[in-house]
Amino acid sequence: MPTSSPMAYALDQAAQAERAQEVPIGAVIVDAAGTVLAAAHNRVETDRDPTAHAELLAIRTACAVRESKFLEDCDLYVTLEPCAMCAQAIAFARLRRVYFGAYDPKGGGVEQGARVFHQPTCHHRPEVYGGIREAECAALLRDFFAARR
């Protein structure tokens, strides 16, 4: 399943989350050839699982596809800056690059707060690119929360 724009696919996953009454966050993992190994959206409410973030679900799926605990030649695209849980999972999976959409000043764990990849306790640091299609990623979240206030 190749795709020319993994972040567009991640945005589509986020839109699916919204339709499922989930916080609209989507994630996609592609291999070095650009083939999609996993796509997931946040399922915390549906699964009643506080760990069911899009990134964690995508990592688990991609590892199952690969039959490997490492995803060293793979890149992750996610519509929101990963939290500390997901950032540490990204490090454990040894993902090559992380592309994220909106920054998350309240809950992010990459550019703020725990800054997981910058800690001496973090043994793999992916390349990180933030702000990819940021406006669209942020708008999905803003509209979702505005509708619930």
Added chain:
Amino acid sequence: MPTSSPMAYALDQAAQAERAQEVPIGAVIVDAAGTVLAAAHNRVETDRDPTAHAELLAIRTACAVRESKFLEDCDLYVTLEPCAMCAQAIAFARLRRVYFGAYDPKGGGVEQGARVFHQPTCHHRPEVYGGIREAECAALLRDFFAARR
């Protein structure tokens, strides 16, 4: 399944992990009455899943048992200081207390490195008690790695 010593149970889980060729770490979640809701050990190798830490597996099981994404009246016992991934998952699950055995200077995310519970991006901070049966918890890990060198 009540138990007088959840950490003894967590140590038993860690020993089971060792027998399965997994890094010997075990975790147990008990409710306010002391009833065990979940017990798990590290399954990263067996499941080829870098997120399959004892704490994460125990949280997911306890949430499934409770049919809730929150475990607000529950306590987690784990033989090693949680990493940043597991610490953030503990915060998301709103666990009441965390009791851990050995400190983890190289990979911990509670007392070192990301210090997840001390970040402004962390919205629930459990009570934390480290060093519970520390010598036994540390010995299991030390012996495991010594045997592999």
